[in-house]
Amino acid sequence: MRTPVQDYLREVTDSLVGIHDGEVADYIPALATADPDVLALALTTITGRTYSVGDADREFSLQSISKPFAYAVALLDHGFEAVDRVVGVEPSGEAFDELSLEKGSHRPRNPMINAGALAVHSLLDPDNGGRVERLLDVFSALAGRPLRVDAEVHVSEMATADRNLALAHMLRSYGLVTADVHDVVDGYVQQCAVMVTARDVAVMGATLAGGGVQPVTGERVLPARVARQTLSVMLAAGMYNGAGSWITGVGIPAKSGVSGGLLGALPGQAGVCVFSPRLDAHGSSVRGVLAFQRLSSDLGLHLMDAERLGETVLRERREDGDEVVYALQGVVEFTGAEHLLHELAQEEGWTCVVLDLTHVDRVTRVGRRMVLEGLRRLRLDGRRVAVVDAGRVLPDADPGDGEVVEDRAQL
Numbered sequence: 209m210r211t212p213v214q215d216y217l218r219e220v221t222d223s224l225v226g227i228h229d230g231e232v233a234d235y236i237p238a239l240a241t242a243d244p245d246v247l248a249l250a251l252t253t254i255t256g257r258t259y260s261v262g263d264a265d266r267e268f269s270l271q272s273i274s275k276p277f278a279y280a281v282a283l284l285d286h287g288f289e290a291v292d293r294v295v296g297v298e299p300s301g302e303a304f305d306e307l308s309l310e311k312g313s314h315r316p317r318n319p320m321i322n323a324g325a326l327a328v329h330s331l332l333d334p335d336n337g338g339r340v341e342r343l344l345d346v347f348s349a350l351a352g353r354p355l356r357v358d359a360e361v362h363v364s365e366m367a368t369a370d371r372n373l374a375l376a377h378m379l380r381s382y383g384l385v386t387a388d389v390h391d392v393v394d395g396y397v398q399q400c401a402v403m404v405t406a407r408d409v410a411v412m413g414a415t416l417a418g419g420g421v422q423p424v425t426g427e428r429v430l431p432a433r434v435a436r437q438t439l440s441v442m443l444a445a446g447m448y449n450g451a452g453s454w455i456t457g458v459g460i461p462a463k464s465g466v467s468g469g470l471l472g473a474l475p476g477q478a479g480v481c482v483f484s485p486r487l488d489a490h491g492s493s494v495r496g497v498l499a500f501q502r503l504s505s506d507l508g509l510h511l512m513d514a515e516r517l518g519e520t521v522l523r524e525r526r527e528d529g530d531e532v533v534y535a536l537q538g539v540v541e542f543t544g545a546e547h548l549l550h551e552l553a554q555e556e557g558w559t560c561v562v563l564d565l566t567h568v569d570r571v572t573r574v575g576r577r578m579v580l581e582g583l584r585r586l587r588l589d590g591r592r593v594a595v596v597d598a599g600r601v602l603p604d605a606d607p608g609d610g611e612v613v614e615d616r617a618q619l
């Protein structure tokens with residue numbers, strides 16, 4: 209059988225080829241010559257499978273899609289506090305090349321706008337090969353192949369970099385950039401000139417979506433906390449002055465770049481990249497935005513599409529002699545554990561409560577604490593408690609007072 213996922217993605221791109229709205233970015237001469245009709249779509253699951261259609265192996269420069277990844281490198285190398293001192297996490301509601309500084313601290317509002325990205329870039333360690341080398345190392349690990357800076361794109365943007373130089377000078381005047389302004393802008397422009405394919409960007413996004421583990425190589429490239437922070441800032445500010453309508457309409461953490469790439473990363477599910485150079489007024493790919501609107505609604509990818517999780521955790525309640533058995537299933541997280549504890553609290557008259565975890569895939573940290581506390585209280589009430597857990601999804605089932613929950617076999 210051929211998987212329908214590929215055919216579906218093809219259908220999405222087919223519906224976009226007739227759309228020629230928007231303009232190719234021309235303020236960077238090397239981008240002005242891009243073929244405006246190129247279209248690529250790639251999707252990588254957090255299990256590491258990539259589906260792609262169109263020109264998914266054609267290279268383009270990352271541009272602003274580099275910003276979330278550079279932010280992640282700064283968090284990784286310098287810690288949250290140091291990064292927090294130079295850049296905020298608030299949506300600016302303004303264009304990507306506005307200064308958008310917070311009152312008082314003068315920090316750029318977020319790392320997705322140029323001012324914030326310049327402050328982040330300047331934080332990186334200039335020694336040990338330099339800032340750009342460090343970024344290339346991590347970007348390559350994220351993509352799973354060695355990436356490079358395109359000299360033509362770099363030189364071309366430096367020739368017209370007055371605005372970024374001005375932004376960096378302002379930041380230096382406020383003490384937020386302490387390094388040499390020219391070095392910082394040159395390094396940032398190289399960061400934007402790293403060449404990728406739609407497939408690379410989808411894999412990089414899937415790494416964020418999977419909590420920092422590169423799904424193809426299996427390497428943990430970023431700590432989970434850094435991946436979460438990066439996705440959060442993408443959601444709040446990745447689409448600049450279009451952030452609010454993006455969150456409501458599409459609901460996927462995303463980042464656009466002026467070369468026409470659009471990255472989306474859906475936590476726990478997938479990374480997606482659309483590449484098509486014609487841009488809307490915000491500087492985002494016109495076809496990219498349309499593709500994401502469609503994917504979000506067709507595939508149910510909107511983050512705020514609430515799932516009713518809690519009740520599904522209870523597979524079955526059965527009575528057996530003097531036992532009442534609760535069989536659970538799936539993932540036991542906060543609402544699942546809450547549901548179980550609520551049900552257990554209603555039980556009267558049973559001397560023995562059995563928790564059957566045979567069909568449970570995983571118990572989250574919070575789920576575990578809650579279930580164990582429930583078992584402990586049942587025992588305090590004088591009940592006997594047993595856990596059936598051959599797969600050891602609830603290891604060290606110590607209810608908190610030193611008593612070890614019996615194995616089913618010993619009951």
Ligand code: GLN
Pocket residue numbers: 270271272273304305322365372397400464465466467491
């Ligand atoms: N290199 C570009 C700039 O600084 C990146 C902007 C973007 O992609 N939105 O202007």
